[in-house]
Amino acid sequence: MKIVRKALDISFKLVEKNKFLSKFKPVLTALDGALFGTDELNTVPHITDYLDIKRYMSFVIIALLPAVAAAVYFWGLRVILVILVSYIAGGVVEVAFAVARKKEIHEGFLVTGLIFPLLLPPSIPLWVVALGVMFGVFFGKEVFGGTGKNIFNPAIVGRIFLTICFPLIMTVGWPKPYIGGLGGFSKFGVDAITAATPLNAFRSENVLASFSDLLFGFSGGCIGEVFRLGIILGGIFLIITRIVNWRIPFSYLASVAIFSLIGNNLAPLKFAPPSFQLLTGGLLFGAMFMATDPVTSPFTKEGKWVGGILLGLLTVLIRALSGYVEGVMFSILLMNAFAPLIDHVVLAVKYKEPKKVTGKLKPTT
Amino acid sequence: MKKKQYTFKGGYRFRRIEGCPRDMLTTQDIPNEVLIPLKQGFGMGVVSLVKEGDIVVAGQIIGRDDSNVSSPVHASVSGVVKEIKLSNYLGHETQIVRISTRKDKADDCKKVKGFTSDWAKLKNEEIESILYLAGVTSLDKSGIPTKFKSSIITPKDVRSIIVPAIGFDVYNLSQELLLGEKRVLDYIEGLRILHAFMPQANIYLALSKTDMQINEKLSEAVSQYGFINIISLEPKYPQGYDEMLVATVLGEKFPFGYYAANLGVIVLNAQTILSVYEAVVKGKPLIERTIAICGPGFNDTPHLKVRIGTPIADILKSYLRTDVSSRIVLENTLVGDKLTDLSLPVTKATSKIIALPENNKREFFSFLRLGVKRDAYSNTFASSVFPFCDKTLDTNIHGELRPCISCNYCEEVCPVQIIPHLLGKYVKNNIIDDSLVRFKIFNCIGCGLCSYVCPSKIPLLELIKEGEKKLAMEGIERSSSILPHFKLKGLKEYKGITTKL
Ligand code: SF4
Numbered sequence: 001m002k003i004v005r006k007a008l009d010i011s012f013k014l015v016e017k018n019k020f021l022s023k024f025k026p027v028l029t030a031l032d033g034a035l036f037g038t039d040e041l042n043t044v045p046h047i048t049d050y051l052d053i054k055r056y057m058s059f060v061i062i063a064l065l066p067a068v069a070a071a072v073y074f075w076g077l078r079v080i081l082v083i084l085v086s087y088i089a090g091g092v093v094e095v096a097f098a099v100a101r102k103k104e105i106h107e108g109f110l111v112t113g114l115i116f117p118l119l120l121p122p123s124i125p126l127w128v129v130a131l132g133v134m135f136g137v138f139f140g141k142e143v144f145g146g147t148g149k150n151i152f153n154p155a156i157v158g159r160i161f162l163t164i165c166f167p168l169i170m171t172v173g174w175p176k177p178y179i180g181g182l183g184g185f186s187k188f189g190v191d192a193i194t195a196a197t198p199l200n201a202f203r204s205e206n207v208l209a210s211f212s213d214l215l216f217g218f219s220g221g222c223i224g225e226v227f228r229l230g231i232i233l234g235g236i237f238l239i240i241t242r243i244v245n246w247r248i249p250f251s252y253l254a255s256v257a258i259f260s261l262i263g264n265n266l267a268p269l270k271f272a273p274p275s276f277q278l279l280t281g282g283l284l285f286g287a288m289f290m291a292t293d294p295v296t297s298p299f300t301k302e303g304k305w306v307g308g309i310l311l312g313l314l315t316v317l318i319r320a321l322s323g324y325v326e327g328v329m330f331s332i333l334l335m336n337a338f339a340p341l342i343d344h345v346v347l348a349v350k351y352k353e354p355k356k357v358t359g360k361l362k363p364t365t
Numbered sequence: 366m367k368k369k370q371y372t373f374k375g376g377y378r379f380r381r382i383e384g385c386p387r388d389m390l391t392t393q394d395i396p397n398e399v400l401i402p403l404k405q406g407f408g409m410g411v412v413s414l415v416k417e418g419d420i421v422v423a424g425q426i427i428g429r430d431d432s433n434v435s436s437p438v439h440a441s442v443s444g445v446v447k448e449i450k451l452s453n454y455l456g457h458e459t460q461i462v463r464i465s466t467r468k469d470k471a472d473d474c475k476k477v478k479g480f481t482s483d484w485a486k487l488k489n490e491e492i493e494s495i496l497y498l499a500g501v502t503s504l505d506k507s508g509i510p511t512k513f514k515s516s517i518i519t520p521k522d523v524r525s526i527i528v529p530a531i532g533f534d535v536y537n538l539s540q541e542l543l544l545g546e547k548r549v550l551d552y553i554e555g556l557r558i559l560h561a562f563m564p565q566a567n568i569y570l571a572l573s574k575t576d577m578q579i580n581e582k583l584s585e586a587v588s589q590y591g592f593i594n595i596i597s598l599e600p601k602y603p604q605g606y607d608e609m610l611v612a613t614v615l616g617e618k619f620p621f622g623y624y625a626a627n628l629g630v631i632v633l634n635a636q637t638i639l640s641v642y643e644a645v646v647k648g649k650p651l652i653e654r655t656i657a658i659c660g661p662g663f664n665d666t667p668h669l670k671v672r673i674g675t676p677i678a679d680i681l682k683s684y685l686r687t688d689v690s691s692r693i694v695l696e697n698t699l700v701g702d703k704l705t706d707l708s709l710p711v712t713k714a715t716s717k718i719i720a721l722p723e724n725n726k727r728e729f730f731s732f733l734r735l736g737v738k739r740d741a742y743s744n745t746f747a748s749s750v751f752p753f754c755d756k757t758l759d760t761n762i763h764g765e766l767r768p769c770i771s772c773n774y775c776e777e778v779c780p781v782q783i784i785p786h787l788l789g790k791y792v793k794n795n796i797i798d799d800s801l802v803r804f805k806i807f808n809c810i811g812c813g814l815c816s817y818v819c820p821s822k823i824p825l826l827e828l829i830k831e832g833e834k835k836l837a838m839e840g841i842e843r844s845s846s847i848l849p850h851f852k853l854k855g856l857k858e859y860k861g862i863t864t865k866l
C-alpha cells in the first residue's frame with residue numbers, strides 16, 4: 001500500500017512537470033481516487049452516507065457476474081477477450097474526452113463497457129465490438145456532455161448502430177451453447193453448429209422452447225442474455241440493495257405479460273404467450289440492467305411507471321408485428337428518447353397549482 | 366384510549382449509531398464562571414437589569430423586557446457580575462453577562478414567587494406569571510404563550526399542543542432517563558398545568574412505536590385524562606421538526622418558513638413539560654438543564670445536568686477524546702450549528718452536544734470495504750446484513766463529487782416530497798425563476814437528508830439554500846407563496862424573531 005502511494009506521488013510529480021504528460025492527469029486522478037478514497041470533509045450536513053458512485057457502479061458489475069460467468073461457460077473463453085476489447089476501445093474514447101475536457105474520468109463507463117459485449121451475438125468479430133462500443137460511448141454519451149447528461153444508454157446506442165450497419169453479422173448464425181462438463185471453460189471459440197434462437201423459432205415455425213432451457217440458457221441468443229436465472233438473481237440483488245429502482249423492471253415485465261396475454265388471445269400465431277415472451281430474448285436482461293439505467297430513464301416515480309408500461313407495449317408489438325424478431329433494444333431506445341417528455345408531463349401535472357402543500361398523511365393502522 | 370399511528374413519506378431512520386447517550390445522569394460541577402447570553406431560547410434579546418460589580422443570586426432575574434416578545438433571563442449561579450459584553454453567539458449579536466461564581470453559595474437558589482403544590486387553586490394569570498418569571502416560557506421552537514408576550518401568540522390562540530415523548534434524531538435524549546422513576550407523574554402534572562390555562566387546546570402525546578417500555582408507562586398514566594390524545598409515530602428523522610409533527614399528527618398543511626405557533630400549535634418537549642411542573646409546583650427557575658453528550662468523538666456519553674451558562678469547553682474537557690480531533694455540533698447531527706468558539710456557553714435551548722471525528726484520512730480501496738460499521742441509505746454495506754453492530758459517523762465526504770445520475774435517493778428520502786436533484790440542477794445552471802417556486806423550493810425544511818444520501822455527493826441542501834437566496838434577490842419572496850393560503854396568527858410579532866441559541 002505504501003509502495004503504491006509512493007509510486008502515485010512520484011507520477012503526480014512527473015505529470016506536474018511535463019507539459020505533454022500533464023494532459024493525462026485525469027487518468028492519474030481517477031486511479032488515485034479509486035485506490036485511496038477521499039480526504040474531503042463535509043460542510044453542511046456534517047455527515048454523509050458511505051455509498052459513493054464507485055461502489056454504486058461496482059454493485060451493478062457484481063450483479064452482472066453470474067451472467068458473465070455463464071457466458072464464458074456457454075460460448076467459450078473468447079468471451080473474455082470480447083469484454084476486454086470492449087473495455088479497452090471504450091476506455092480510449094472515455095479517456096480521450098476526459099483529457100480534452102480536463103475533467104475527471106467517471107465510473108459509469110465501467111458498467112457500459114461490460115453491458116455492451118453481453119448484448120452481442122457470440123460469434124461477433126472483435127473489430128465490430130471495438131467499433132460498436134466506440135460509437136456508443138461517443139454518440140451515446142460524450143456528445144451530450146458525459147455521464148449524467150446523456151439521453152440515451154450508450155450501450156444501446158452502440159448495439160443499435162451495429163444492428164443497422166451490420167445486419168448480417170448481428171442476426172445470422174446463432175451458435176449452440178456448450179452444455180455439459182467443463183462447457184466453454186476449456187474451449188476458445190464458439191460452437192460451429194448453429195441453430196435458430198427461440199424467438200426466431202417461434203416466428204418461423206411457431207414452436208415454443210421449453211422453460212428450463214430458457215431459464216438455464218440452453219438455447220441460442222446474445223452473449224449475456226441466455227442465463228436468465230442468473231439475470232433474475234442479479235436483478236433481485238440490485239433491487240434489494242436499492243441500486244435499481246423496482247418500478248421500471250416491475251412495470252416493464254408486468255406490462256409485457258399483460259399485453260402478450262391480450263395479443264396471444266387475439267392472434268396466437270403472432271403473439272407468443274406471456275411466459276414464453278418473458279423468458280426469451282433480451283427482455284430480462286434489458287429490464288433488469290438497461291431500462292433501469294437511472295440517467296436515461298424517467299426520474300419521477302410516476303414517470304417510471306409510464307416508461308415501464310410504454311416499454312412493455314413497444315416490446316410486444318415489435319416482436320409480433322415488425323420485421324425484427326426482438327424489440328427490447330428499440331423499445332428502450334425509444335423510451336430513453338421519450339423520458340424527458342414523460343418527466344415534463346408528470347411534473348406539469350404534479351406541480352400544477354403552485355401551492356399544493358405536501359407532507360401527506362398516511363395512517364398505517 | 367385508542368392509539369393512532371401516523372407516519373409521513375420519506376425520512377430516514379438512523380439505527381444503532383455509535384456514541385448514543387447512555388442512560389446515566391451525571392451532575393456537572395458548577396463552573397467558576399458562567400456566561401449568560403441575554404437572548405436565549407425563543408424570543409428577542411432582553412435588557413440587562415444588572416451592571417458590572419453587582420452581586421447576584423442564582424435564580425435572580427438579570428434580564429427582562431416586557432415590551433418585546435421575550436422571557437426573563439436568570440443568573441444561574443450566585444456570584445458577582447464581572448462583565449457585560451456584546452458578543453457573537455453562532456451568528457447572532459447578543460449581550461453576554463459574565464458572572465464569576467461564589468462557591469460558598471453554590472446551593473443557594475432564589476425561588477419564583479407564588480409557587481404552590483396546590484396549583485389547582487391558582488388563577489390562570491398566576492400560573493402564567495410563574496412560568497414567565499421562571500423563564501420556562503422561552504423553551505422549544507416557539508415558546509409557551511402567556512399574557513406576558515412570551516410567544517408570538519396568546520394562550521387563547523393555541524388550538525393544539527404536541528408533546529413528543531420520543532426522539533427522532535440520530536442521537537436522542539433518553540426519554541427513559543427524563544421520564545424515569547417518579548418523573549412520569551410530574552410530567553402528567555406539567556401537562557395538566559398547561560391544560561389548566563389553555564383549556565381549549567388538545568394535547569397530543571406522541572409516542573414512538575418502538576419504545577415499548579416508556580410507552581406503556583405513559584399511556585397508562587394519561588389514560589384517565591380525556592384531553593390527552595395518544596399518537597404513535599415512527600422514530601425516523603426528521604419527524605421531530607415542527608413542520609413534520611404538525612403535518613403528521615394534525616394532518617394540516619404547514620406554512621413552511623413560519624412557526625407552528627402561527628397556526629396556533631405549539632410543540633413542547635419532555636424537558637419543557639417537566640420544567641413547567643418544577644416552576645409551578647417547586648418554584649424552580651430555569652437555571653439548569655439536562656443535556657446529552659453524544660457522538661463517536663467522546664470517550665463517554667452520559668447525560669449531564671448542567672447550569673445554564675456553563676462554557677462548553679468545561680464540559681468537553683472531561684469527555685472529549687484526545688486521539689482524534691472532532692467537530693463540535695449543537696442539537697442536530699446533520700444540520701446543527703458547528704461550534705468554533707468553544708468558550709460559548711450552554712443555553713436554555715441546548716440539549717445535545719455532538720462530537721463528530723474530523724476524518725481527513727484517505728483509506729485504501731475505501732469503496733470496496735465490507736462496511737459492517739458503515740451506515741448507508743442503500744443496502745450496499747454489510748451493515749444492512751448485520752444490523753446488530755453499532756455504526757460509526759465522521760465528517761468525511763466518503764466519495765468524490767460526481768454528476769447527478771438521477772438515482773432518486775434524494776427524492777425518496779425528502780420528507781416534504783420535493784425533488785431535490787431537480788431543484789439542484791436548476792440552481793446549478795442558474796435558472797432562477799418561478800419554476801423553482803412551482804417545484805416548491807420554499808417547502809424545504811433544511812433537514813439535510815438529501816445531501817446525506819446522495820451517492821454523487823452533491824451538496825443539494827446548499828444548492829437549495831442558495832436558490833432561495835437568489836430568488837429573494839430577484840424579489841420572489843417566500844411570503845408571497847405562503848401567506849395567501851393560510852390564516853396565520855401573530856404575524857406582526859413574528860418579524861425579527863430567531864430561534865437560534
Ligand atoms: S441522490 Fe444525488 S445522484 Fe441521486 S438523484 Fe439525488 S442528486 Fe442525483
Ligand code: SF4
Nearest residue numbers: 779809810812813815
Ligand atoms: S430538499 Fe430540503 S426538506 Fe427535502 S431532504 Fe433536502 S433538505 Fe430535507
